[in-house]
Amino acid sequence: MLQRLFKFKGGVKPATNKAPSVQAPLRIAPIPPLLVVPLHQSIGGQPTPLVEVGDRVLKGQPIGAADKWVSAAVHAPTSGTVIAVEERVAAHPSGLLTLSVVIEPDGQDEWIERHSLDHASLEPERVREILRDSGVVGLGGAVFPSHVKLTPAASVPMDELVINGAECEPFMTCDDLLMRERAEGIVRGVAIFRDLLRPKRVLIGIEDNKPEAVATMQAAVEALGENFEVVAVPTRYPAGGAKQLIRVLTGKEVPASKRSPEMGVQCFNVATAYSAWRAIAFGEPVISRIVTLTGNVEQPGNWEILLGTPMQEVIALAGPKADTNRFVMGGPMMGFDLPDLSAPVVKATNCIIAGSPTLFPPPAPEMPCIRCGACALACPHELQPFELYWFSRSRNFGKAQEYNLFDCIECGCCSYVCPSHIPLVQYFRFAKSEIWSRERDKNMADAAKARFEFRNERDEREKAEKAERLAKAAAAKAAEKKPDLPQAAPEPVETPTVDAEAAKKAAIAAAMERARLQREAAQPKNTDGLTIAQRKEIAEIEKRRAPLQAQQQAKPNAEGVQTQNSPKDQQ
């Protein structure tokens, strides 16, 4: 079998630094004393929390439900008690907070009831639902919900299914170890994907700096009698980018305006395939992932870590050396500095690198662009980073978009080769988030305008209706005044009106009384289960409020007038 390989444009060859972390076998990390599981771990909708404070959860129990099609569920990584559902630091470059479920493990690690299923006997739709509810997302780092990608395009027949084991980022070896130790599971997972998408060929691409992984995968494919092709691809960053790997293996170039299914190709990470198999065949949702701990540490290696484990616990496993001054989540090319080590491991956490001034020397100062064009040669997407850089710098975002800023995958090749040490990717990230923010503002403005216009229209209409009503009433009065018109006994009509009004007043008074009682009854619930800080805050507010309330009580008449006036104003 001779596989013809293609080349993608650009790319760089940084030192791989993978050797230290592949020496040790895959190890399973102990359960930490506290798990902080963010609910929003994948691209798409924010899952809604399913548990409350004080609930006991079992290992694998859903704690966040997918709220729409492009979304994935989140599960409890072990059994224990939910001690908080609150905003906690996220594993995000901003270090901001995100809604998380905090679980105190009970150490029993008790599984929820699991069902082992055979995907061949299930409807494809059902399989996709199971994957969504098991929280299977792209574990290569993009965390896009996998079930969405497993829906074949209606118009284009699926030619190739590409399985991404390239792992091109330096330092990172989590996929390598997974392929070496759990090749069978991966191949079985790929079979699930194949049955859902029905491609003509299945290609497993692995960079040729991982010969062991290629061999074990090859053996597993043969052992299971599958016809998948395991292909060693040349080592060149970013061969593991979806579009690049597709290009290398199939020769197909996915255009900017299209997604790969429209070209008859779909691409998944090996770890995703493995987790899909666990989800279907064992009923085990995604509650852990393999993380490479490497860099400036005593014991580099790969660990299977429960999602939600705080970073400091994880880092302690590897033992960072004394001169470690920063921690990078992700690889050195695309990763980001962790702003806070209490952030948890999430589905996107594939690698944590401890950095020291010797390992990652501080970046040289940025110098002016000399128009050498090295970045354009290195760009795997054939963009012109120098153009994008000038436009991003001068905040000419429209132009930057014209030069296809949004096709940039932020791989970092351009920054890597830049002789002037310009942090190009940072400029692109800045430009992208500015553009997104402007789009949000624009949408907000449009919505506000529509609502404002609707409100004006409604005001006009109400005014017209009121005028009409008044005119009618006036006409009726005029008609009443005419003596020659016979009146249908005015007196009996009048008494019920008075009665009705009295009844209405009584009803209102009763309603207010009820509301007051309700308020009083409801009051304590609000202040239940508050933290000390919150209680303090409330006490302060009450103190501030006291004079105001006294004032209000002092002149109840004024308030009475106010409340009586209000319904009239509303008309």
Added chain:
Amino acid sequence: MTHYLFIIIGAVLVNNVVLVKILGLCPFMGVSKKLDTAFGMGAATTFVLTVATGASYVIDHLLLAPFGLEYLRTLSFIVTIAAVVQLTEMVIQKTSPLLHQVLGIYLPLITTNCAVLGVPLLNVANKYNFLESLVFGAASAIGFSMVLILFAGIRERVDGADVPVPFRGVAISMVTAGLMSLAFMGFAGLDKYQ
């Protein structure tokens, strides 16, 4: 035919209105911040200048020359151009709102554009006939638009570049314009057969 070709090349490159004749500098500096606006201005000027050369030729030959009133040329040309611009704006606004959106705000600016006055006067000086005047007018306008668009493109780039602080803004624009003018001197001599 070659005669007209020479007029066109002469007007667009060799004797470019902006860079060689140094006419119409206000829009050249003022409306060249963005490529899009430069395109709009260029299109509007091309349109107006062509019409203005025709109109002023008619005025000059039918109204001024027969009565020996050539000394009123400048005055009457200004009035004619202003009226033509106003009229054009109104007609465009009514007939083609889309074109008006593109040219709209630039049209009034052209009224005070010295290139638009200069070209009809040059026509007279060169003793061009009606067709020649039109060709010269259109070619000058194309030369103007071309330079304007080139300049806007350069300025957009300069915006993002590391310009030394004392040169930022108008200073670097002036330097750029000077360099462009120097470059256009390279065309001098192309029309020696004319």
Added chain:
Amino acid sequence: MLTAILIMALGAIVLGSALGYASIKFKVEGNPLVEKIEAILPQTQCGQCGYPGCKPYAEAIAEGEADINKCPPGGMEGVRKLADLLGREVKPLDAEEKPKQLAIIDEQLCIGCTLCIQACPVDAIVGAAKQMHTVVESLCTGCELCVKPCPVECIRMEPIAEKIDNWKWKYPVFEIKPATRAA
């Protein structure tokens, strides 16, 4: 001399009447510029520019009555865009530039008077007479129009907090300092 005067007068009359005729014949209702200006304005309908809404302000700008620097919610960015569109000079904003804000009703203090509901230009406050009111955060434009009418001063404006959803990458600065965090 007389001929000159006559010719010029004739020219003036002809051109003048042509323009006059054209202005009647080709009269266009509305100014397409207004739409473009309005598209730049932030549509908060806050009236801080002195006009009752974004559209009237856009009209005033198009007519040349109003300056382009009267819109605080639009900020300097908005002024720059307007200057770009209209070919005018960029001017400093005529007010203090504030971060985007959100109205928040202190629900404990609210007496349910509905005054703020009537003041809100985008119907972003829900509630009924004698019932507690609340602001629908996603619809609030931060126009501050509800703050004044409240008789018990229970509405306050708060800058929109930075969340992961609206967090932005910062403009790259020289020398990215490595985090000085103990291992």
